[in-house]
Structures are given as C-alpha cells and as structure tokens.
Amino acid sequence: MNTMKKIPFNILAPAFEAHAAEYEEAALRVLRSGWYVLGAEVESFEREFAAYLGASHCVGLNSGLDALVLAVRALGIGPGDEVIVQANTYIATVLAITACGAAPVFVEPDEYHGLDTARAEAAVTPRTKAILPVHLYGQPCGMEELLDIAERRGLAVIEDCAQSHGAMWRGRKTGTLGTVGCFSFFPTKNLGAFGDAGALVTEDGALADRVRTLRNYGSKEKYVNEIEGVNSRLDELQAALLRVRLRFLDAINAERAAIAARYGELIRSPFVVKPRLRPEGTHIFHLYVVECDHRDRLQEHLSARGIGTQIHYPIPPHRSGAYARLGYGRGSFPEAERLAERVLSLPLYSGMNEDDILSVCDAVNSFRP
Numbered sequence: 001m002n003t004m005k006k007i008p009f010n011i012l013a014p015a016f017e018a019h020a021a022e023y024e025e026a027a028l029r030v031l032r033s034g035w036y037v038l039g040a041e042v043e044s045f046e047r048e049f050a051a052y053l054g055a056s057h058c059v060g061l062n063s064g065l066d067a068l069v070l071a072v073r074a075l076g077i078g079p080g081d082e083v084i085v086q087a088n089t090y091i092a093t094v095l096a097i098t099a100c101g102a103a104p105v106f107v108e109p110d111e112y113h114g115l116d117t118a119r120a121e122a123a124v125t126p127r128t129k130a131i132l133p134v135h136l137y138g139q140p141c142g143m144e145e146l147l148d149i150a151e152r153r154g155l156a157v158i159e160d161c162a163q164s165h166g167a168m169w170r171g172r173k174t175g176t177l178g179t180v181g182c183f184s185f186f187p188t189k190n191l192g193a194f195g196d197a198g199a200l201v202t203e204d205g206a207l208a209d210r211v212r213t214l215r216n217y218g219s220k221e222k223y224v225n226e227i228e229g230v231n232s233r234l235d236e237l238q239a240a241l242l243r244v245r246l247r248f249l250d251a252i253n254a255e256r257a258a259i260a261a262r263y264g265e266l267i268r269s270p271f272v273v274k275p276r277l278r279p280e281g282t283h284i285f286h287l288y289v290v291e292c293d294h295r296d297r298l299q300e301h302l303s304a305r306g307i308g309t310q311i312h313y314p315i316p317p318h319r320s321g322a323y324a325r326l327g328y329g330r331g332s333f334p335e336a337e338r339l340a341e342r343v344l345s346l347p348l349y350s351g352m353n354e355d356d357i358l359s360v361c362d363a364v365n366s367f368r369p
C-alpha cells in the first residue's frame with residue numbers, strides 16, 4: 001500500500017484559485033468589450049508594467065522569444081554582427097540572435113549561473129554589437145561590470161529577463177539596467193499569463209517606437225506598411241489577466257523567496273550544492289536549482305519518493321541539434337556542459353506548504369550516491 005503524497009515539480013492552478021474572482025472579472029470585461037487585439041488593456045498593462053519596473057517605455061508582444069528577436073532587430077543587428085551570450089541558457093536566447101542572421105558568441109557562466117563578465121570582455125571583437133546577459137533562474141547577472149564593458153566598447157546590452165520579473169540589482173529592477181529588457185509571460189514564469197505573452201522595456205523612445213511598428217506588420221497607420229514587420233501583438237485578454245497578476249507579483253516573488261530560504265536552511269546534504277546568492281542582487285527564484293555530482297541518481301531518488309523535478313537545461317544550445325551547423329563538439333564550453341549534467345530544479349510553486357517543503361528536504365537529505 002502506498003499512501004505517499006506526491007509533490008509535483010510545479011502546479012499553476014493554486015495561483016489562479018487564490019484570486020479567481022479578479023481574473024474572472026478581468027476576462028469577462030474583455031470578452032464583453034467586443035475589442036480583442038491592441039486596445040485599452042494592452043495600453044494599461046504597458047503603462048503599469050513600465051511603472052512597476054521604473055522604465056520609460058514598454059511594448060507588449062506575443063512571447064519572450066519575440067521580445068528578444070525584435071530587440072535584436074530594432075537595434076539593427078544582423079548578418080556579420082556578433083552578440084555575446086552565456087552558453088548555459090535556454091535556447092530561445094540564442095534563437096533570437098540567429099533569427100536576425102547574427103552570430104552568437106558563447107561565453108561560460110560564472111559561479112552564480114550568470115554571464116561571466118571577464119570572459120564576456122575577452123570575447124569582444126570588432127564585430128560585436130551587443131551583450132545578452134540572461135538573469136537565469138531569477139538571479140541578476142553581474143551588471144556593473146557588463147554595463148561598464150558595454151559603455152567602454154560601445155555595445156548595446158539586451159537583458160533576457162524571462163526568468164527575472166522584479167529581480168533587483170543594487171536597487172534597480174532587471175530590464176531597466178541595459179539598453180533593452182526582454183520579458184516572457186509564459187504561464188510558468190513568475191509573472192505568468194494564461195497563454196503566450198511577452199514584452200520589452202527600454203528608455204529609448206525611438207527603439208520602442210520601432211518595435212511598436214514591427215509588432216503590427218510594420219505599420220503605425222492601418223494599411224500603411226513602412227517596414228517589413230511581423231505579427232507579434234499582445235492580445236487584450238492576456239493583457240487584462242496580466243494586469244491582475246502584476247498586482248500580486250511582489251507577493252508571488254516573496255512567497256517563492258521564502259520557500260527558497262526554507263530549502264536553504266533545511267537542505268544539509270553533503271552531495272548537494274545549493275544556489276549561491278549575489279550580495280548585490282535579489283533572486284526571485286523562478287527556479288531553485290541545486291547541483292549534484294550524481295544528478296540523475298538524485299533525480300531518481302526523489303522521483304521514487306513522489307517528488308517531481310526538472311532539469312534546466314539538459315543540453316546547452318551549442319550542443320543542440322539546432323546548432324549542429326556551428327560545429328561545436330563536446331568540450332567546447334566545458335563549464336556549461338558540466339552544469340547541464342549537474343543541475344536539478346526542485347519543486348517550487350505558489351501554494352507550496354511547509355509539509356511539502358519538509359518532505360522535499362527530507363528526501364534530498366536522505367540521498368546517498
């Protein structure tokens with residue numbers, strides 16, 4: 001007989017249930033309005049998200065990938081140009097660079113899983129146009145050094161904030177530190193929509209204007225197409241739902257940080273390395289990622305105890321089939337490859353209670369390789 005309680009890696013429904021009436025009211029308001037694409041809800045969300053971050057301009061888009069692609073494109077980066085990016089990211093970051101015809105220049109991560117700043121500077125060439133740090137797992141990269149390199153070398157900084165909504169670097173929110181900040185509102189993100197959605201923020205009004213034109217078939221005025229655009233519009237329904245969730249983002253981040261703090265206190269396995277925290281930043285714990293020499297066996301051990309985990313990410317982009325053409329063999333970026341074999345993300349979701357946390361920690365602490 002098995003009475004073991006299962007703990008999933010993630011569940012999204014409790015975050016909806018906690019404020020169901022507000023989400024339902026927002027959804028019905030849009031359904032009854034008769035206006036579904038690019039309207040008052042999108043404008044309000046753009047204004048509110050920009051205000052939350054302390055940014056001047058926000059443009060709502062279809063996805064986080066589109067935010068990155070349109071940022072690269074609007075900066076005029078294309079064939080012959082290079083963009084420096086960390087090797088241990090989600091493939092979307094790299095796809096944004098190659099989608100514009102530019103070349104990704106991979107750089108190994110530092111001990112916080114962020115872009116290593118010294119190696120980023122060493123990777124700059126006359127073709128480099130931008131640095132693309134990823135605030136991976138919810139922790140900001142070393143922005144002081146990156147902004148300094150960018151300024152000295154005349155480069156743009158594109159922040160991938162798909163996992164860092166509300167994370168701060170020395171009191172400023174990620175996304176407002178570089179030239180442009182790119183956000184995903186995929187449902188699992190800390191600021192998650194109920195479908196696909198994204199946005200970018202910037203202080204550069206002309207850049208925001210270009211992206212606004214690009215997202216709507218290259219037109220500002222209906223049927224007047226100035227440039228070759230795309231369809232990457234944020235819809236009214238997602239914008240209305242995001243406006244509700246944005247009001248709870250700080251609470252969501254605080255709840256996740258509290259769960260991470262309990263993990264930090266209670267996990268005491270000598271076989272597990274807990275995430276290192278930067279003193280200058282606040283980590284919003286999109287993911288709680290540990291490292292282990294025997295990762296696959298740890299994952300099986302937890303799974304046998306009913307605990308779900310995931311790996312972010314098992315194959316670094318440079319080793320993926322999508323980029324076989326780049327010709328990077330095993331060992332090209334050994335640290336990123338080593339992380340791909342060592343990282344494991346523990347359960348972390350809104351509504352996770354103390355019993356669940358204790359069960360996960362007991363299971364981790366009972367692991368023997």
Ligand SMILES: *Cc1c(COP(=O)(O)O)cnc(C)c1O
Pocket residue numbers: 063064065066089090092093134160162163183184185186196197198
């Ligand atoms: C989720 C994510 C993206 C892509 O966002 P989508 O909305 O799924 O297109 C990009 N970069 C990182 C680091 C992500 O985690």
